[in-house]
Amino acid sequence: MVLLVVGLAIGVATAVALMAITEAMQADVAVKMDEYGANILVVPKANDLALSYGGITVGSAAYDVATLSMPDVERIGTIKNAANISVVAPKLLGAVPLMGRPVLLAGVRFADELRLKRWWRVEQGMEPSEAADALAGARLAQSLAIQPGDEVEVNGRRFRVVGVLAENGSQDDDILFVDLSAAQLALDKPDAVSLVEVAALCTACPVEEMVEQISHVLPQARVTALRQAVTLRMETVGQLGRFAVAVSAVVIAIGALVVLTTMLGAVAERRQEIGLFRALGFRQRHVGRIILTEAALVSAAGGALGYLAGMGAAVTLAPRVANVTARVPWDPVLAAAAVGCALVVGVLASLYPAAQAARVDPTVALRSS
């Protein structure tokens, strides 16, 4: 019986630890998702030479070719998994002369852009709030000696640089960011959009599926899933989840086997006692119920013990082996599932031993042990 409790506890502990770590990793990824920015990129289909923006293909060689429009951007919000989209950040890019030098101008929706790029820090000045406000990349500000509060003129339109971004080593350092609508006017491309960055928050569904959905509503666009660290991690978590389920299934099968053999052994060992019960007038049903009750109690104990041990393992192991910063959640559903599963497995695996016990002949009580 001790073996049974320990065996079940080990099985349940393994399953619980794996599940809890997976759960923690999913929570972790969901948090990091926000910090890592976009994981889907929407650009116009173009056959020209590709130009890149921060390692991301922007479109054709000429910045002027923009075949996406604002209604296209709205359409992204209509896909089936729209609920999993956290940010849609459209951009219009264009080369403009600024203080006599060619500069890359990016029209963005600041609210969305700031949510997408959590790593952005406005080092000097403040975040833009007005339509004519602009943010300057660190190197751009340095080379053109732009200070927060300065006014700049782009294609005859005036912008007020309200803040300078901290240098982050990306192409953003060289860009002048202005409001999307203002950029459309300045570049004389009303309604045009060069690319859309999308942050999808979906730990359960594959990003590929959302990519396909967006491609479906925007047939003229090329939609790519960005293989960022977080996407990979998400896939790893997904794989770990499936691995956890598979291992749990194996462990449960082994647990069932342990219960089966232990209970069969216990029944064989107690044949004489069971025979006595039968001779005393216990029905087969009574004997079966005694065995199953015992199995249920022992299994529930094993399940509870296993849950505690598994959670203990998860709490200590998750930060070390899985590099999870999120706390391992004490999930009452997992607790109930662990005890319930142990109970069901224990009782089911004891059905045959219980039947064996019920079949014990009362006359075995007569035999000398």
Place this chain on the structure above:
Amino acid sequence: MIELHNVSKVYNSGGAPVVALRNVNLTIAEGEFVALMGPSGSGKSTLLTIIGGMNSPTAGRVIVDGIDVYSLSPERQADFRYEYVGFVFQQLQLLPYLTALENVLLALAIAPTPRTEKIARAYEILAQVGLKGKEHRLPSQLSGGEQGRVAVARALVNRAPILLADEPTGNLDRATGMQVLELLRDLNGAGQTVVMVTHDPQAAACARRVVHILDGQIVGDTVPAPEHALAPAVLPISQPAIEPCSNATERVQ
């Protein structure tokens, strides 16, 4: 109240079939004390378990109190054992981890009686077999004779009309064996039907009727001695009025 009609039993468990009983016909009336005697392997235990509703005969019928025992379903046979039979095993079969009281209560475990009543009855029956004050001892803390009494108490506690005992003195020395025999005789004196297996003639002398078995057949059936037949039906159990087992000089003091 117990009738065996043409009862035969053949064991088939592995190897050649063993004929344990052949065409046994036997009638035992209510209140009788019958000793089944015969050499080892003659079929005594088989006969006893067949009477007790726990061993299906290969042929023949067993009627107890008008019930054709082996026509009942297995579960109803269990009920029959509970309602009609108390069994004292040769190995006693007390559970070593239970106290005397708990061992007795085991026989009431499936009864619908309230627990307090069961406990009261167990105490009462233990007092009746002379174990007052020893209810909470484990079997290992009791003498052989006392263990035998616990086994008898367990067989009696469900107030079954038939008490079956398979060599109840087999594992006891003569003196303690005699205590158990006296207990059975006292119970019989109070009206309890007792069927006891023994191969000891002196033990058999305690019974009022001796049935001899040889090779699975009844070969002798001694009629009750007249003085025993005249014994009063109801007596206070703890103070036996009948001289123990036909010979007063062998009485163990």
